[in-house]
Amino acid sequence: MGxxxxxxHLNQELKDTLQKARPAPPSGFVMAKLDxxxxxxxxxxxxxxxxVTACCGMEFMSVAVSHYDIDRFGAxxxxxxxRQADVLFVVGTINHKQAPILKRVYEQxxxxxxxxxxxxxxxxxxxxxxxxxxxxxxxxxxxxxxxPGCPPRPEAVLDGLIMLQAQIQQEGYMNKRKALRKQxxxxxxxxx
Amino acid sequence: MASPKTSAPVAFSSLLSVIKGxxxxxxxxHRSDFGDDTIVVQRERWxxxxxxxxxAPSLAFNYLVDLTCVDYFGQEPRFEMVVHLLxxxxxxxxxVKARIxxxxxxxxxxxxxxxxxNWLEREVYxxxxxxFAGHPDLRRILMYDEFEGYPLRKDYPLKKSQPRVxxxxxxxxxxxxI
Ligand code: SF4
Numbered sequence: 046m047g048x049x050x051x052x053x054h055l056n057q058e059l060k061d062t063l064q065k066a067r068p069a070p071p072s073g074f075v076m077a078k079l080d081x082x083x084x085x086x087x088x089x090x091x092x093x094x095x096x097v098t099a100c101c102g103m104e105f106m107s108v109a110v111s112h113y114d115i116d117r118f119g120a121x122x123x124x125x126x127x128r129q130a131d132v133l134f135v136v137g138t139i140n141h142k143q144a145p146i147l148k149r150v151y152e153q154x155x156x157x158x159x160x161x162x163x164x165x166x167x168x169x170x171x172x173x174x175x176x177x178x179x180x181x182x183x184x185x186x187x188x189x190x191x192x193p194g195c196p197p198r199p200e201a202v203l204d205g206l207i208m209l210q211a212q213i214q215q216e217g218y219m220n221k222r223k224a225l226r227k228q229x230x231x232x233x234x235x236x237x
Numbered sequence: 238m239a240s241p242k243t244s245a246p247v248a249f250s251s252l253l254s255v256i257k258g259x260x261x262x263x264x265x266x267h268r269s270d271f272g273d274d275t276i277v278v279q280r281e282r283w284x285x286x287x288x289x290x291x292x293a294p295s296l297a298f299n300y301l302v303d304l305t306c307v308d309y310f311g312q313e314p315r316f317e318m319v320v321h322l323l324x325x326x327x328x329x330x331x332x333v334k335a336r337i338x339x340x341x342x343x344x345x346x347x348x349x350x351x352x353x354x355n356w357l358e359r360e361v362y363x364x365x366x367x368x369f370a371g372h373p374d375l376r377r378i379l380m381y382d383e384f385e386g387y388p389l390r391k392d393y394p395l396k397k398s399q400p401r402v403x404x405x406x407x408x409x410x411x412x413x414x415i
Contacts, residue, residue, distance in 0.1 A: 141381070141398055141399065141400055141401055142379075142380065142381045142401070144400065144401055144402050145401050145402050148402050174396055175388075175395065175396060175398075176388040176393065176395075176396070176397055176398050176399070177380070177388070177398070178398075179398075179400075179408070180408045180409065183405065183406070184400075184404045184405055184406060184408060185402060185404070185405065186405075187405070
């Protein structure tokens with residue numbers, strides 16, 4: 046017994062949908078805005094740097110293995126040097142002794158870079174409120190996405206990752222580049 | 238499985254008399270709650286007493302289980318060193334304590350007897366500020382070197398942190414500070 050799929054019909058449906066979305070491009074070409082294309086490419090090729098310090102690490106591992114398979118979202122490849130990573134996963138408790146290390150790791154990452162605070166401790170210090178724990182990684186470095194939970198369920202992590210992908214998609218590379226260039230020129234010459 | 242005991246445990250009373258026979262009045266207090274034998278000894282004789290407990294063949298408390306400290310803030314003397322010992326052969330356990338005054342927070346190091354005392358004493362130094370005379374490497378072990386004060390002392394502010402890098406925003410509202 047084989048599956049009875051009406052490919053003719055599916056094809057036609059797809060064509061209609063595309064036609065409605067935008068006028069048909071000349072055959073053999075794909076048309077998109079550069080910003081969108083770059084955002085699309087970036088969001089599916091996330092190289093992550095796992096900064097794992099505590100118990101949340103176990104849940105981070107379970108997101109990576111086949112049950113949840115973070116690779117489905119193009120984020121399966123951890124890099125253990127910050128210079129090759131795009132997304133810094135702060136996984137676990139950050140204490141004041143480690144804070145300079147976290148800051149240096151962040152500073153070594155090349156633009157574009159994003160930060161995910163994984164779990165209650167990385168987001169806010171969690172239930173550790175004492176002389177040694179930093180009350181959230183955002184006291185040290187800017188954070189884009191916070192994933193709650195102690196530790197978060199793998200589903201929550203994937204949800205956070207999808208939110209980050211949406212943010213990456215919308216970021217608007219060309220505008221950001223222009224702004225950075227302007228800022229750089231200003232810092233070099235004093236005037237824009 | 239534990240090997241069969243080769244010698245019977247010494248009774249607490251005979252242990253006390255053995256110590257008394259060797260040192261005189263070195264035990265300031267003793268207690269035995271639910272089979273947990275505890276002696277409080279003079280701080281000045283700390284190393285001697287523990288060496289005796291370890292080396293005397295009839296006692297042979299050869300394993301240092303734990304070494305820590307308690308801050309009885311408001312009492313005099315303020316600190317109390319606590320050592321837990323185990324004799325492998327007889328299976329007997331003993332808790333040895335000594336009180337330390339705040340103004341002279343020093344005591345002899347046990348590293349000459351047990352090398353495992355090294356890191357335990359560094360932790361007590363780090364957290365309580367007790368100085369161990371004769372310790373080979375008395376540095377902080379958990380906190381960073383520029384940390385000021387001793388966080389497990391009761392008069393250290395509960396939530397006072399000492400950041401090493403400038404923070405992007407304050408850790409908590411000022412009135413929250415305890
Ligand atoms: S949030 Fe919970 S599980 Fe995660 S590091 Fe903190 S204490 Fe551990």
